[in-house]
Amino acid sequence: MSFSKIIGCKYGCFLGIILLFSNYLLGQELHSSCLLKLQMAVVDPQGKPLAYVNVGVLGQSLGGSTNEEGILLFKNLCKDSYSFQFSRIGWEAYEITFLIENDTSIQIVLRESGIMLDKITVLGDGDKLGKNTIKEVLDLESLRSTMGFGLAESLKQLPGVQTLNTGASISKPIIQGLHSNRVLILQNGVRQEGQQWGSEHAPEIDPFLSTKIQVIKGAGSIRYGGDALGGIILVEPPALRREKGLDGEVHLQGMSNGKLGILSGQLNGNHSFGNLPVSGRIQGTLKNGGNLHTPDYFMNNTGVREENFSWMLGTEKNNLNSTFFYSRYFSILGILKDAHIGNLTDLTDAIERGRPLSDGAFFREIGRPQQQILHEFFQWKNIIDLENDGHLEINLSRQFNRRKEFDAHRNFGTLPNSFENPNILFEITTYRGEVDLEHNWNQDFHGHIGIALMQQVNTTDRGSLIPDYSQWTGGVYYTLKYKKPASLWEFEGGIRYDRNRLRIDDVNPKLQDFRENQYQGFSGTLSSVFHFSNVGFLVFQTGSSWRTPHVSELFSDGVHHGSASYEKGNPYLVPERALNNSIHFEWQEGKFKIQSTAYYNWINKYIFLSPKKEAVLTIRGAFPAFNYSQTNVNIAGLDGNMTFSMNKHWDFTFQAAMVKGRNVTANDYLIYMPANKMQLITTYYLNAKDNETHSFFRTQLTHVARQRSVPAAFDYALPPEGYLRLDIEFLTHIKNKFFPDIELGVALNNATNTRYREYLNRFRYFIQEPGRNLVVRLRIPFGHS
């Protein structure tokens, strides 16, 4: 795995010094051809030299290791831009690109890696994916400024991600036009299993427990599942503390719209018990908000409460690194009262009004309708280092999710005042075991082989939307990456086989014929990266994935009050099969930085709700009826961004996303595809842009077009008008005696209090989007070594 070594540096360095002197003496003329020298001195944060640091040059067969003095010398470099990559076991990998015009001497400071295991030089699961998977990382600064709004709203800043909303408090991510069961969300490497099939069921993860969130688009990673037709979201907590001592941080946030307050904190510690180093963390978040406000009226009953808690405990001994991770997420969400509709007549009246009957008022109490969700996650992860062969990872986890929904409706009779008896109660328990062996054949080939097993039981104690069921899945996969250090190309392929057994545990006689269901299939990806220059690369990716129909799609039968519709499942549905193709482009040179992804995906047997011509007649009146059916679709799109760093103070970014979906079988547009979106972001840095503690003033102008590509007769109302929205943000760092660095952010979202509606907000028939929101947030890190 190492790059070619140069002759022992003592000799080379001596030579280097002579040559440096001779160049100096002989003048500039010699620099015109490829005779430039670069001396690198690698040190740790205390200034101590670091030996045996591998240095590689992107796209070239140059490289070497630093000597005992931490020095590495490069000779015969051309007047060009080079990308250097520094790596050493136990230290954070570092990459830097710069232009060499003269003989240069440079000092590089490396930081110790967070992961305790010496041989691993990457920070988390996502990093092991490398460039072969098309991914976008939400940078920490952007994550911190939007964490208070929830996971999906944070991700919305990335060009390829949109959101599906139900009101303002429920938000789900959409990647490449797909969401819910077609997007996998992973918490610390484990698939989140809750009731993610529901479009009004938001992901139950606290973004405050994470410092890194990545989005992998398309069927990029076979390792996590063969059914991520839209993509994968990796939510990773920070690595445990490595040095002895304590540190932590506290977040305080306040928002004017909804008078929302957030308190979140984290404490990390590391201590040695005899010979055993133990590292731990406790973290928690509290959130409390009341009714939100649109420019014209309050949204009654839209308060929110969240009480989240997590801890992590890890140790390492010899070659074994073992960590426990636990997280508990609990939230109470108020659902807009005016959105729970009695029947079609009421719905038509509500749509005609387009707004609630009254202007509403501000209050914090959450009444009916409301959702109460508890999600508990426990994981035991073991990483065993196998010396040169790579490592073995064993991951065991248990998840429990309890979802209670309280309606504003009752079939008849007065609603109880208490919240003891929910109208809907789902409980789902999932056990998962995964083993992954990372194996290096030689320095060019790098593979993973693994197996993943899952057992799951879902009980519906109240309500009848979905029957009780048990599910068992097993998958085996193999991925192989090929990368020659000197080559401009990298290749990766993966193949996976999954089996799925779904058993309906309900006693309903109508379901007995469909009691046992078995599914199986292969999925695979093939991708290649082409470094066309030092400053850019292209990724070509193609993959095939498949998804089994969910119990809700097979066996729904009833009125869905949340959407005033009657939904009927189809027990004869077969799995969906998708073919995803993407091209991703990244380039960074001088003042410009561009990244872009283009994709064209086919999905056969795509499952969706198709309207029936006749409404269903119930005692409450007529409800529009929808049946789950299958069709063939294709979805194509383009998204990306471009940043122009004009100078030390100004940055301009243009970001856009476009998705086009087509129902091929019906030869019509595909329903509920995101509308075209463009953003222009202007940032003025008050001080050093590259400094981590910089201050800036930023404006973000967003334009979302009216969605015109909709099929006829599918929806209650036409898509809303396009809109323009302005957000302003100010960020600064305050240094003081007590805390080294306090981060203060002040943002004014929807600064002009624009009235607008979002096409992909299911409540758009009843209300506008929230109005102006002033957000003040503080982040106070603390700690000592």
Added chain:
Amino acid sequence: MKNQLFFTFFFFAFLVFISFSCEKDTTGDPDNESELITTVSITFTPASGAAKSFKWADKDGAGGLAPVIETIVLAANTSYTISTTFLDESKSPVENITAEILEESNDHLVCYAVSGSAPAVQITDQDKKKNPLGLAGTIKTTTAGNGSIKVSLKHTPDKKAATPCSTGETDVEVTFPVTIN
């Protein structure tokens, strides 16, 4: 020394947290038998002659079997007093929901919307605040023909509003075809 103590505490705190960390699936409590309305029955009593009842019934609730709707057949040029009842026929014995509507009469309103040859309905009964209730009424048929009557039961309507029947929540909304001979 202080560090040592603190960390020992820290470590034991973890052990405590671990032991309190397991939520489990609860065995389902039986659903409180929430009341359901499955049937609307209107009885037409002429001045002289036998009373006739007509039912709109969906005994198995939404979906499943389609509702059974009887056509109201009336004589032309006749006055009738009408009485509407609401039943839950999904249970045995059949539950009469009308009694509860009477008890909470202030919170309920029965609305009648007619079309075609069906005559308008005059509501004759009142709730406890002397506002219209709608369980009892009168109609007078004129010429022969066809039409329909839509019966709605509204919960917490605004009885003082200009059109009280478009306020409140709809508990029942059923349409009977009407034939006048």
